[in-house]
Amino acid sequence: AAQFFGPKLLAGISLLLTAGPTREAIDPVRYISNHSSGKMGFSLASAAAEMGAEVTLVAGPVNLATPANVSRIDVESAQEMLDAVLPEVEKNQIFIACAAVADYRIADVAESKIKKSAEQMQLALVRNPDILASVASHPKRPFTVGFAAETNNVEQYAKGKLERKKLDMIAANDVSNSNIGFNSDNNALSVFWHDGVTHLPAVDKQTLAKQLLTLIAEKVRTK
Ligand code: CTP
Numbered sequence: 094a095a096q097f098f099g100p101k102l103l104a105g106i107s108l109l110l111t112a113g114p115t116r117e118a119i120d121p122v123r124y125i126s127n128h129s130s131g132k133m134g135f136s137l138a139s140a141a142a143e144m145g146a147e148v149t150l151v152a153g154p155v156n157l158a159t160p161a162n163v164s165r166i167d168v169e170s171a172q173e174m175l176d177a178v179l180p181e182v183e184k185n186q187i188f189i190a191c192a193a194v195a196d197y198r199i200a201d202v203a204e205s206k207i208k209k210s211a212e213q214m215q216l217a218l219v220r221n222p223d224i225l226a227s228v229a230s231h232p233k234r235p236f237t238v239g240f241a242a243e244t245n246n247v248e249q250y251a252k253g254k255l256e257r258k259k260l261d262m263i264a265a266n267d268v269s270n271s272n273i274g275f276n277s278d279n280n281a282l283s284v285f286w287h288d289g290v291t292h293l294p295a296v297d298k299q300t301l302a303k304q305l306l307t308l309i310a311e312k313v314r315t316k
C-alpha cells in the first residue's frame with residue numbers, strides 16, 4: 094500500500110510493451126493470425142502509466158482505445174513489430190512482451206489475390222523472428238518480461254522459456270481454461286523468475302496488471 098502514500102511506484106521509469114496479435118499476409122486480402130484481444134497488454138500499458146511510468150505500446154491489430162498517457166505504435170506483422178521495438182529498446186528500463194506473435198509467416202506472399210483452383214492447396218510457412226529473445230540478447234537490455242500462454246505443462250514450458258530466452262521474469266497463463274486468458278476479461282498468472290515464483294489468482298485484467306507491475310517494480314529496484 095506504500096505507493097498510495099509515497100511517490101508512484103513506476104515514477105521515472107520508462108516501459109516498452111508489445112500487445113495484441115500479429116497478422117501475416119497471405120495475399121492482399123487474406124492473412125493468418127490468432128485470437129489475442131490485446132486486453133492484457135493494454136491493461137498493463139494503462140496501469141503502468143497510472144503508476145507513473147513513461148509507456149510506449151507497440152500494438153498489433155486490435156479493437157482497443159489507446160490508454161491515457163501512453164504512446165502507441167501500430168503494426169501488423171511480426172517483422173513490423175520487431176522493427177518498431179528495436180529502436181526503442183535502449184530508451185526503456187523495462188520491456189514486457191505481451192503480444193501473441195505469429196510464430197510463422199507465409200514464405201511467398203502473393204502480389205495479387207489467389208484464385209481457387211485445385212481441391213487442396215498448401216501454404217509454405219517460415220519462422221518469424223523472436224522479438225522477446227532479440228530484446229533479451231540486446232547489449233543494453235531492459236528488465237525483460239515474457240508471457241507464456243500454455244494449454245498443458247504450464248510450469249515446465251514457462252520455466253523453459255525463461256531460461257532459453259534469457260529473461261528476467263515470465264508470466265504464464267493456462268489458456269486451456271476458456272474463462273481466463275485469450276479474449277476474456279479475467280486472467281490468472283503464475284509468475285516465475287530465477288529464484289522465485291508467485292501465483293496471481295484470477296481477477297480482472299486491470300487489477301492483475303497492477304499486481305504484476307508491482308512485482309516487476311520490486312525486482313527492478315533490487316536488481
Ligand atoms: N514472442 C515474441 N516473438 C515471437 C514469439 C514469441 O516476442 N516471434 C514472445 C511472446 O510475446 C511471449 C513469449 O515470447 O512473451 C512467449 O511466447 P510463446 O508463443 O508462448 O512462446 P514461443 O517461444 O513462441 O514458443 P511456442 O509458441 O512454441 O510455445
Ligand code: CA
Nearest residue numbers: 193194195196
Ligand atoms: Ca509462439
